[in-house]
Structures are given as structure tokens and as C-alpha cells.
Amino acid sequence: MSANALSELELVRAALSGDERAFETLVRTHADAVYGHALRFFGDQATAEDATQEVFIKVFRSLASFDGRSAFSTWLFRVTRNVCLDLARAGKHRPVPTDLMELEPPTVRDFADDVVMSRVVETAIRALPPEERDALGAVTLFGMSYEQAAESFDVPVGTVKSRVFRARRTLARLLEPAEGGA
Amino acid sequence: MECLRAQQLLSEAIDVAISDDELAQARAHCAGCDECARFVHSLERIASLPAPTASTDLVTRLVALGTEEAAVLRAIPAESPVDDALVGEHTAAPVRFLPSWWAPRLSAYAAVAAVLLVALVATGIGLGGVLSPKEATVGTAEDTRLQTDGGAALSAAPTPDSTQEATKDVGYGTVAPPYVVIDGLVYTPTGPQAVDEATLVTATPVLTSLGATSEPVLLPAYRVTTANGVAVLRLGDGTYLGFSAVTRTFGGRTFVLASGSLLTAYGQWPILPARFQPPTASDGSPTFSFFGKDDIGTLMYVPAGGRPTDGFAIAPGTGPEDPAAGNPNWTWWQPL
The missing domain is CATH 1.10.10.10 (Winged helix-like DNA-binding domain superfamily/Winged helix DNA-binding domain)
Structure with missing residues (x-):
């Protein structure tokens, strides 16, 4: 496991123990990537913001399933991609062609x-x-x-x-x- | 070196380190090739552009969500299997979906409901005797004529038509909206509902008249697993009546109205769960203290040492747009 992955795991551990700063660090480190993916997927800023919020809610709720075997960004990317696809499939948001x-x-x-x-x-x-x-x-x-x-x-x-x-x-x-x- | 190979290498060089020798060959090729030179020019320009960035407002909201989640996690007892989840296989169950206090509370609700139902069936005592005066806002002689035979009552279950008729009779001013209590949470009818039975999870049977004046009957209740805050009651004719939880939001999170009493007829107001002594002062004391406002500006109160993410109380006298509007009692709202 890389040093970076270890620090991510430690960050997740801190978040799971209720450390607000750990949550904030996760948000500030990864918000742009999640938003960027959502914006490129949906093509609309408001929808991308909604999707980003959905992603982080999902991430926060399932942090315990991150075990550090892969990089946090890999795990986050998977969640982001799935949330965007799910939102589109559910008809809640549709990508702008x-x-x-x-x-x-x-x-x-x-x-x-x-x-x-x-x-x-x-x-x-x-x-x-x-x-x-x-x-x-x-x-x-x-x-x-x-x-x-x-x-x-x-x-x-x-x-x-x-x-x-x-x-x-x-x-x-x-x-x-x-x-x-x- | 061929154009395609040179372009591939220069693209790859943006993401990973490639050997100096290969990079030099690719650059040398591009120096003498107009097409590749144009490609490199555009490639470098594109790579130099900033990627999309989340707005400050969005980041602030996300940080607030994280703060809320941290508060929820701090409220969970230390025995929560955080370490196991981190070092073992990926766990399927998110931490927040199953807070440790939920299971015993659910069991307690079921147990209380079962005891009350058994007592009602065995003694024939109406609910009017156990409810507080404020709950029986539509008190009529018929309210006390409760069905004492659960089986017979079930077979005589009302139909959606009678439900709609009763709903029309109930206003939102002096009487409560049409409410039922399922597993301790308050729901309001949404109308006949087609369901996929595979998506249903059995809940505690509900004693309700599905109206303001008719006799309560015991109806099988189910939660719909595919929709948060949705439940159904199976009527006597085998059809289903849909219900949605009465909710409000705080910090973007949904909280559902809990009830300390069985609401056996429409028009009855929920009261605080039994574990809370009703406050004696308008500021919530001695049971609660003021915390802040929910997403629509209604004042929230929490027990001593409590966190709003675990649930909060709302005082009587909320505005007409509030989901607790008209309720003369304090109410308790817990995470959905």
C-alpha cells in the first residue's frame, strides 16, 4: 500500500470516527473532480451540483466500505460514475445532448x-x-x-x-x- | 518514428513518465512534421487549461454535509465496527443506515404496539381512555366503538373509497390531517397503490379506521424497500393503500415525524414518544433546549446533550406551511 493510500485510509478512519476536519479535507480534495465528471456527464451546472451532492452523500454514508486496498480516488470515481448513471437512468436528470x-x-x-x-x-x-x-x-x-x-x-x-x-x-x-x- | 507513435508518446507523457530517449525521439519527429507539430500545439494548449471547479457555494454545502455526517458518527456508540470494516472485505452496509440505537427502538415500538393491541383486544377498552385529551380532536361516540375482534375487523376492512370520503371531512385547522402510525412513524395516505410484493417488508400491523368516524380495524402494513418513507396497508379486498411518511428536512437530510401514540382514526394529533416528558415551558424546558432552525425556518429543540442529527423536537404553533402545522402538541422528528 502506498504512502498516499495509507494517508487516505487514515483520513477515512478519522472521518468514520466523527472528525469533521477529515470530512472537510475529503470534500476539498475531491469536490472538483466529482463536479467536473458530473458537469461533463450532464452538461448543466445546476444538475452537476445536484449530482455532486448526491455523490458525497453516498460517499459519506458508505465510507466504511472503503478498505484502502485501492486508492480513494479510484473508489470515488466508481461511486461518481455510478451516481451519474443512476440519476440519468432514473430520469431525475438527463444529460444535455x-x-x-x-x-x-x-x-x-x-x-x-x-x-x-x-x-x-x-x-x-x-x-x-x-x-x-x-x-x-x-x-x-x-x-x-x-x-x-x-x-x-x-x-x-x-x-x-x-x-x-x-x-x-x-x-x-x-x-x-x-x-x-x- | 511514425506520426501515430510520436503522438501517442506525447499524449502519454502528460500522464506518466516515459523514457527520455523515447520522448526525445517523439519531439524530434514533431519538429520536422507539420501535422504532428499542430497536434502537439493543440495538445499542450488543452492540457494547460484549468479543469472545471466546484463553486465555493457547492463546496460549503458539501462541507456542511460532512459536518452533519461527522455528528451522526460521533453519536454512534464506540462499539460500532469501524475498524473491522476498514481492514476486512468491503462491507455492504453503510454505517449510518443502521445506527445502533435504531434496532432496539424499532423493537420497542413493535413491542409497545403489540402489547397495546393485545390489551385492546382482550379488554375491549377503547383508545379514548389511553390517549391524551389533545389527541382526540375528532372525538365522537363512534370513536370509542372499537372493533374488538381483530380477525373480524380485518375481513371488514374499509375500501379506498371510504378513505377518500373520510379524508375530505378532515381539515387542517382544528383537526389533524389523516394520519396512521406504522412502526412508530407517522404516515399520510397517498391513495390506492399498485405494489410489487417482492419489494415489501412486513411492518407491525396498524390499527386504524382509515377515517375520522368509522371503527378501527387491524390492517397488515408493509414498508416499500424501493422507496424511502413509503409504506402500504393491505385492505380487506386485497388491494393496497399507499402512505408516505410525514417529513421535514434539516441540513438537506430528511426527518420523519414519530408518534408516541397509536393514531387509530384520522384527525388525531401525534404526541411526543413516551421517553420524553412534555415540556412545561414554551422554550422547551425542562425536556428540551433550543437548537436552531430547520430548512424552512421552523425552530428546533434538542434534549440535553442531544444532537439534532439524532432527532429533534418541534414546538406547537408552527406556521401554516410547516408539516406540524396545527398540532397543539410538541412533536419529535427522527432521521428517516
């Missing part, structure tokens, strides 16, 4: 603008095939290794590498700045 064809290449000026590019990239990520989007999110949002992601998706490591690469290649091609743009 996105079409890659609607995306226009950014202009050179847009390409240099963080705010604009972030919005465009997030839209493009939402339009990726779900398995590629999930693989990319597992690695980049949750900080999982390819091996951890492979375990989560129950696929070979090479498959995760391919999915992440395909996702990036698609994004890179979509977001190449248009020639001559202002």
Missing part, C-alpha cells in the same frame, strides 16, 4: 483566451464517446494511473491508453485554431 458538428474551430484569438478555450474544450469533451470521456476524466480529473483506470473499467491498460489518446487526438483536431482567424 451535444453534437460535435456544432463545434466550430476557435479563432487564433480564442485559442489564446483561457475562458473561451475552456468553454470550447468542455463542450468538445462532452461530445466525446462516453468510454473515451470517462477514461480521460479518470486520468485527468481523478488523477488515476492508467492501471487504476483499467481496473475501474475492467479493461486492459492498453485499452485505457488508447481511449485517452483517442480522446486527446479528437480534441486536438477539433480545437486547432482556424487559419487566418482574428
Whole structure:
């Protein structure tokens, strides 16, 4: 077990003993990743916030089932993914559809603008095939290794590498700045 | 090096360390290849962008949820199997779903209900004699004409039509809404309900008239495992009448109204569970002390040393939108 996993286990132990600060640390460490996944899944900020709250309620209630054999982020990713899918299946929240064809290449000026590019990239990520989007999110949002992601998706490591690469290649091609743009 | 391989390596380099030699080869390839150079340019730009971040408001709410959960966990006795859960296999049962005080309390409710029912059946004494004056707000001569033969009463169970008729007669001003008590918790009817019997868990049978004036009968009760706070009663004709728990929320968490008395007819108000002495002062003393407000601003009170996450009391005189509106008694709300 890695030092990081040990500290996560200790943090979970502290939370289970009723330590408020441990809960707060878990929230502050992982809220962005959970929210990011939910936002990319649903495409709507309010829904993503609802889903994030659902995820943390579920996480808090089932902390005792985290045994430290895998990284906390791996466990959290699994919970996050399942909660989003369950919410969508139950019809409580529906992902907002996105079409890659609607995306226009950014202009050179847009390409240099963080705010604009972030919005465009997030839209493009939402339009990726779900398995590629999930693989990319597992690695980049949750900080999982390819091996951890492979375990989560129950696929070979090479498959995760391919999915992440395909996702990036698609994004890179979509977001190449248009020639001559202002 | 081929374009595809070079691009794969440069993508992988964002996530993991790759050998210096391979990285150098990939970069050298891209330096002389326009297509790969454009790919690298876009790739690096995308990787440099910030990921979505949770708003400060959301994080604050999540932290508050964590604080609530911590309070719940601190309230659980030390023998809770935290360490075992951490070192062993993944456990299926979350800690909070089965707090240690719940099982004995449930058993106690069932035991009390059973004793009361047996006493009623054996002696033929009506509930009017054991309820406090404030509960019998729809007191009529018929209220005391209780069915003393449980089996006969069950066979003569009322139908949903009679339930709806009775419901119309009951207002929310001076009389209570249509309530039944299932396993110590207060429910209100939602109408006839189709159920999948595989989802039902047997609860303590309920003695209710399903109306304000008709005779109480003993009806089989079930909790619906697929829906929190939902229960059904099986009527004499084999159909089911649905009920939903009377709830309020605090800190985003749901609490359900408990009752210290069997509400055998609609129009009766729940009272505090027997373990609480009714307060003698409007500030809740000596039983409770003021704690704060729930999600709709109703004042909450807790027992000495108690935590609101374990349950709280509500004083009489709440606003018209409050789920306890009209109740002249103190009420107790416990986690759903």
C-alpha cells in the first residue's frame, strides 16, 4: 500500500470516527473532480451540483466500505460514475445532448483566451464517446494511473491508453485554431 | 518514428513518465512534421487549461454535509465496527443506515404496539381512555366503538373509497390531517397503490379506521424497500393503500415525524414518544433546549446533550406551511 493510500485510509478512519476536519479535507480534495465528471456527464451546472451532492452523500454514508486496498480516488470515481448513471437512468436528470458538428474551430484569438478555450474544450469533451470521456476524466480529473483506470473499467491498460489518446487526438483536431482567424 | 507513435508518446507523457530517449525521439519527429507539430500545439494548449471547479457555494454545502455526517458518527456508540470494516472485505452496509440505537427502538415500538393491541383486544377498552385529551380532536361516540375482534375487523376492512370520503371531512385547522402510525412513524395516505410484493417488508400491523368516524380495524402494513418513507396497508379486498411518511428536512437530510401514540382514526394529533416528558415551558424546558432552525425556518429543540442529527423536537404553533402545522402538541422528528 502506498504512502498516499495509507494517508487516505487514515483520513477515512478519522472521518468514520466523527472528525469533521477529515470530512472537510475529503470534500476539498475531491469536490472538483466529482463536479467536473458530473458537469461533463450532464452538461448543466445546476444538475452537476445536484449530482455532486448526491455523490458525497453516498460517499459519506458508505465510507466504511472503503478498505484502502485501492486508492480513494479510484473508489470515488466508481461511486461518481455510478451516481451519474443512476440519476440519468432514473430520469431525475438527463444529460444535455451535444453534437460535435456544432463545434466550430476557435479563432487564433480564442485559442489564446483561457475562458473561451475552456468553454470550447468542455463542450468538445462532452461530445466525446462516453468510454473515451470517462477514461480521460479518470486520468485527468481523478488523477488515476492508467492501471487504476483499467481496473475501474475492467479493461486492459492498453485499452485505457488508447481511449485517452483517442480522446486527446479528437480534441486536438477539433480545437486547432482556424487559419487566418482574428 | 511514425506520426501515430510520436503522438501517442506525447499524449502519454502528460500522464506518466516515459523514457527520455523515447520522448526525445517523439519531439524530434514533431519538429520536422507539420501535422504532428499542430497536434502537439493543440495538445499542450488543452492540457494547460484549468479543469472545471466546484463553486465555493457547492463546496460549503458539501462541507456542511460532512459536518452533519461527522455528528451522526460521533453519536454512534464506540462499539460500532469501524475498524473491522476498514481492514476486512468491503462491507455492504453503510454505517449510518443502521445506527445502533435504531434496532432496539424499532423493537420497542413493535413491542409497545403489540402489547397495546393485545390489551385492546382482550379488554375491549377503547383508545379514548389511553390517549391524551389533545389527541382526540375528532372525538365522537363512534370513536370509542372499537372493533374488538381483530380477525373480524380485518375481513371488514374499509375500501379506498371510504378513505377518500373520510379524508375530505378532515381539515387542517382544528383537526389533524389523516394520519396512521406504522412502526412508530407517522404516515399520510397517498391513495390506492399498485405494489410489487417482492419489494415489501412486513411492518407491525396498524390499527386504524382509515377515517375520522368509522371503527378501527387491524390492517397488515408493509414498508416499500424501493422507496424511502413509503409504506402500504393491505385492505380487506386485497388491494393496497399507499402512505408516505410525514417529513421535514434539516441540513438537506430528511426527518420523519414519530408518534408516541397509536393514531387509530384520522384527525388525531401525534404526541411526543413516551421517553420524553412534555415540556412545561414554551422554550422547551425542562425536556428540551433550543437548537436552531430547520430548512424552512421552523425552530428546533434538542434534549440535553442531544444532537439534532439524532432527532429533534418541534414546538406547537408552527406556521401554516410547516408539516406540524396545527398540532397543539410538541412533536419529535427522527432521521428517516
